[in-house]
Amino acid sequence: MIGGSTSLFNNRFLKMRVHKIFKIFILRLTFTSKRTLVFYGFVLGFVTMVIMQPHLVANRNTGSREGKELQEDTIERLLSEEKRSDGGDDRLAQAVLNRTRILCWVMIRESGNVKARALRATWGKRCDKLLFFGVDDEFSAIDLRTQEGKRYLAAKTFTSLKYIHKYHINDAEWFLKADDDTYIVMENLKYFLSDENPESPVYFGEFFNPFDTKYLRYNSGGAGYVLSKEALRRYGELSLLRSVCADPMGPEDKEIGYCLRHLGVEIGDTTDRMGHSRFHYDRADLHAVGDAKQWYRDFMGDRYRQGTDTMSVYPISFHYLHHYDIHMLEFLFYRLRPHGVFKPFQEVNV
Numbered sequence: 001m002i003g004g005s006t007s008l009f010n011n012r013f014l015k016m017r018v019h020k021i022f023k024i025f026i027l028r029l030t031f032t033s034k035r036t037l038v039f040y041g042f043v044l045g046f047v048t049m050v051i052m053q054p055h056l057v058a059n060r061n062t063g064s065r066e067g068k069e070l071q072e073d074t075i076e077r078l079l080s081e082e083k084r085s086d087g088g089d090d091r092l093a094q095a096v097l098n099r100t101r102i103l104c105w106v107m108i109r110e111s112g113n114v115k116a117r118a119l120r121a122t123w124g125k126r127c128d129k130l131l132f133f134g135v136d137d138e139f140s141a142i143d144l145r146t147q148e149g150k151r152y153l154a155a156k157t158f159t160s161l162k163y164i165h166k167y168h169i170n171d172a173e174w175f176l177k178a179d180d181d182t183y184i185v186m187e188n189l190k191y192f193l194s195d196e197n198p199e200s201p202v203y204f205g206e207f208f209n210p211f212d213t214k215y216l217r218y219n220s221g222g223a224g225y226v227l228s229k230e231a232l233r234r235y236g237e238l239s240l241l242r243s244v245c246a247d248p249m250g251p252e253d254k255e256i257g258y259c260l261r262h263l264g265v266e267i268g269d270t271t272d273r274m275g276h277s278r279f280h281y282d283r284a285d286l287h288a289v290g291d292a293k294q295w296y297r298d299f300m301g302d303r304y305r306q307g308t309d310t311m312s313v314y315p316i317s318f319h320y321l322h323h324y325d326i327h328m329l330e331f332l333f334y335r336l337r338p339h340g341v342f343k344p345f346q347e348v349n350v
Contacts, residue, residue, distance in 0.1 A: 100190040101128040102226070103172035105160055108134035108141055108180050109148060115180040118323040122330040126186035129171050133160045154252040158245065158259075165236030173198035175232050178224040181321045183329045188314040189226070192270065192278060195349045198229040202268045203260060206279035206317075208253075208299045217267060218257020222319035223279040225253070231265045238263050272348035276312040283325070284318045287311060314348055 104127035108116045116132065116139055124130045132139040133156065135148075142163065146156045157177065164175060174193055178184055196202070204226050205219025219225040227235075239245035245259040257267070270278050280287050281296065290306020297304050318329065 100174065100193050101172040102174045102176050102186070102190065102193070103127065103129040103131065103164065103168055104176045104178060104184070105131040105133060105164060106178055106180055107153065107156060107160070108132050108136055108139060112136075112138070113180060114323040115321070115326065118326040119178075119180055119182075122326055123184045123186055127176070129168065131160075131164070131168070133163075151249055154248050154250055154255040157252050157256060158239075158248075161232065161235050162239075165232050169229065169232055169236065173229050174226050175229070176224060176226040177221070178317070179222055179319065181326075182222065182224050182317055182319050183321055183326050184224055184317050185315060185333060188278065188312075189316045191314060192316065192349060193226070196228070196268065200228055201230045201234055201263070201265045203227045203231050203265055204268045204270050204279075206270070206277070206281050207267055216261070218254050218261075219267060220279070220281040220319075221251075221253030221256070223281040224317045224319075225256075225279075227260075227265075231260060231263075234263045234265060235260065269350070270316070271350075272312045272314070273350045274312075274348065276310055276348075278312045278314065278316040280311070280315065280318050281320075282318070283320055284311075284315070284329075287318075312348060313346060 104124065106116065106119065106124070113136065116136075120130070120139065132141040133144055134141040135143050142160075144156060144159045144163065146152060146159055148156075160177075176184065176189070192204075196204075203219060206223040207217065208220055209217045235245070239259065244262045248255045261267075272278060277287070282292065286292065287306070288308045288311070292304070292306070321329070
């Protein structure tokens with residue numbers, strides 16, 4: 001009891017002492033000059049800074065460390081979210097896809113075209129813009145009011161080029177023509193074109209050289225060919241001035257090559273750095289085993305080779321496909337993978 005009274009007395013004495021000191025301090029401040037007050041304030045601020053600085057530094061470092069960890073966690077989360085749902089990683093392909101714009105145009109010759117349906121459901125959806133030319137409401141096809149049939153295909157192609165130049169030249173840097181029985185690996189095409197200049201007068205495809213006195217050289221129509229923006233511009237602005245680009249009735253790919261050559265458009269090399277082919281006028285299996293038609297062997301000359309080791313690991317096109325072949329290639333390219341086998345990206349552009 002005595003100890004408790006002593007403690008209580010000491011507390012009261014301490015409070016009274018502090019109160020008295022505070023009153024004396026206030027009274028002195030009242031009769032102190034402004035210069036002295038400024039000095040007191042400076043001293044008080046300096047003392048406060050010395051006392052608090054270690055705590056502020058610790059908090060700042062902690063905050064910086066937490067912020068860095070949060071940033072790393074965010075980046076890791078975003079990277080994981082960008083990965084495909086099936087466990088694959090297509091970020092490199094997406095970067096190439098987003099960098100190079102391609103307008104694709106396809107000729108359709110019949111209503112209820114099952115090949116065109118397969119094309120639209122597979123590789124066609126990877127085009128930046130996809131146009132169908134023909135008479136078919138299902139595909140919102142553009143009716144060029146040209147005659148149908150193989151002998152009129154060249155005239156139809158020339159007319160489609162005029163249409164694209166007039167309405168879509170600013171929609172892409174490259175313009176791909178493909179048949180409805182062609183399959184295009186869009187990632188591989190864009191990868192190849194990523195090193196090419198769309199402002200150069202050039203067009204790419206599978207190069208044919210029939211040693212014909214008129215046609216000389218051109219790109220295969222069936223394998224698909226792609227024009228640069230400058231090549232399309234030259235056709236749109238100069239073709240009407242050249243009789244060589246009149247609407248002909250000859251073979252479509254030969255007439256296109258003949259026209260573009262006279263407009264100063266060059267044929268670009270599409271083989272990879274190992275000399276392997278990327279565009280293919282026929283099916284993959286026939287190219288692999290070398291079961292090619294004689295005219296193709298003649299057109300290719302000493303460039304004709306057979307076997308899977310002559311085709312690029314990043315092929316761009318195959319031709320003469322049924323609708324089920326198109327779906328099968330889609331499955332093989334984008335779904336089928338051997339377990340545990342991973343092959344890193346190879347640089348094959350020249």
